[in-house]
Amino acid sequence: NAGVMQNPRHLVRRRGQEARLRCSPMKGHSHVYWYRQLPEEGLKFMVYLQKENIIDESGMPKERFSAEFPKEGPSILRIQQVVRGDSAAYFCASSPQRDYEQYFGPGTRLTVT
Amino acid sequence: SQQGEEDPQALSIQEGENATMNCSYKTSINNLQWYRQNSGRGLVHLILIRSNEREKHSGRLRVTLDTSKKSSSLLITASRAADTASYFCATDATNSKLTFGKGITLSVRP
Numbered sequence: 565n566a567g568v569m570q571n572p573r574h575l576v577r578r579r580g581q582e583a584r585l586r587c588s589p590m591k592g593h594s595h596v597y598w599y600r601q602l603p604e605e606g607l608k609f610m611v612y613l614q615k616e617n618i619i620d621e622s623g624m625p626k627e628r629f630s631a632e633f634p635k636e637g638p639s640i641l642r643i644q645q646v647v648r649g650d651s652a653a654y655f656c657a658s659s660p661q662r663d664y665e666q667y668f669g670p671g672t673r674l675t676v677t
Numbered sequence: 678s679q680q681g682e683e684d685p686q687a688l689s690i691q692e693g694e695n696a697t698m699n700c701s702y703k704t705s706i707n708n709l710q711w712y713r714q715n716s717g718r719g720l721v722h723l724i725l726i727r728s729n730e731r732e733k734h735s736g737r738l739r740v741t742l743d744t745s746k747k748s749s750s751l752l753i754t755a756s757r758a759a760d761t762a763s764y765f766c767a768t769d770a771t772n773s774k775l776t777f778g779k780g781i782t783l784s785v786r787p
Contacts, residue, residue, distance in 0.1 A: 577767060597772070606777035609721075620772045627682040654720065663707050666736040 566591065568658050568669035575660075575677045577646045583642040585672045589658030596639045597666060598631060601653040630644060646676045680768045681778035691786040697751040698781045701746075701764030705761045709742060710775065711751050720765070723751070739781075758787045 567590040577583050589596050593616050597606040610621040613633035625632065628646075633639040643650055653673050657666040690777045700709070708727045712720040726733050726742045726749065733740050737750040753760055763782050767775035 597774070599775075599777075607767075607775075607780045609774040609776065612772060612774055620774055623774065657720075657775075659773070663769060664712065665722050665725045666773075666775060667722055668712070668720040 568656055568667055570654075570656050570669035572672060573670060574673050574675070576677060578677055579647055580645050583643040583646050583650070583674055585643075585654050585656075585674070586638045587641070587656030587658075587661050587669060588638040589630045589656075590667055591665075593658035595660075595662060595664075596659045598602050598639075598641050599625075599655045600669075601655060601656065606662045607655060610641070632643050641676075646674075648673060648676050679778055681768045683764070683766055683778040683781045685781060686779070687784075689764045689786065690756055691760075692756060692758055692785055692787050694756055694758050695732065696760070696783055696785070698766075698783070699762055700749045700751070700752075700778060702749075702766075702768045702770075702776075704768075704770050706744075706770045707769045708769045709736075709740075709749050710769070711740060711749075712767060712777075713762045714765065714780070715762045723764075724757045731776045755785075756783075756785045758785050761785045 596613045598610040601607045611624045611631045612620040628644045630642045653671045655671045657668045659666045683705045706757040710725045711723040724740050737754045742749045767777045767779045
């Protein structure tokens with residue numbers, strides 16, 4: 565049973581470009597969570613999705629950030645018009661049900677130049 | 678302020694010794710989860726303890742939860758050099774969104 569997959573592992577974007585981060589949850593998991601880790605800090609919740617629905621996006625910046633988890637395919641975190649402050653590690657986690665263990669992927673390290 | 682705050686911030690012990698790490702939080706929770714993160718890598722899930730549980734074991738790990746004191750502890754017995762990592766507690770207070778502390782850096786000297 566493969567774990568949570570994220571790609572790309574490293575992403576470099578120039579200011580103003582778009583970044584697309586992908587997450588494939590563990591098999592059988594329909595709940596996906598995105599977190600961001602800034603240097604020297606703990607992880608911060610961004611958004612919680614369950615197939616085709618956004619359950620909680622209270623940690624997501626109001627502008628430039630969006631997330632989706634379509635019926636088919638991976639969950640996508642999209643950052644438009646990236647700025648230097650978006651440079652961070654973005655982690656995706658999945659669980660089979662809410663209030664269960666969340667298993668994390670290896671993360672995507674975004675660098676904005 | 679942080680929901681989950683770990684203590685101490687850094688811990689250095691000799692191989693074979695036990696390591697105890699503490700976590701305090703502020704609001705009622707559904708569950709509390711402990712994770713390990715090796716430098717520059719993803720998080721590895723260690724253990725989940727629910728609000729109606731007081732203690733759980735997994736191999737060399739023992740986790741306790743005291744909801745009256747809003748605190749949890751993670752004990753690693755007979756530590757190994759491979760246990761060197763950062764350890765995070767994360768609380769699930771609402772809607773399955775985890776709130777993480779800043780972590781504890783554990784160094785196990787061979």
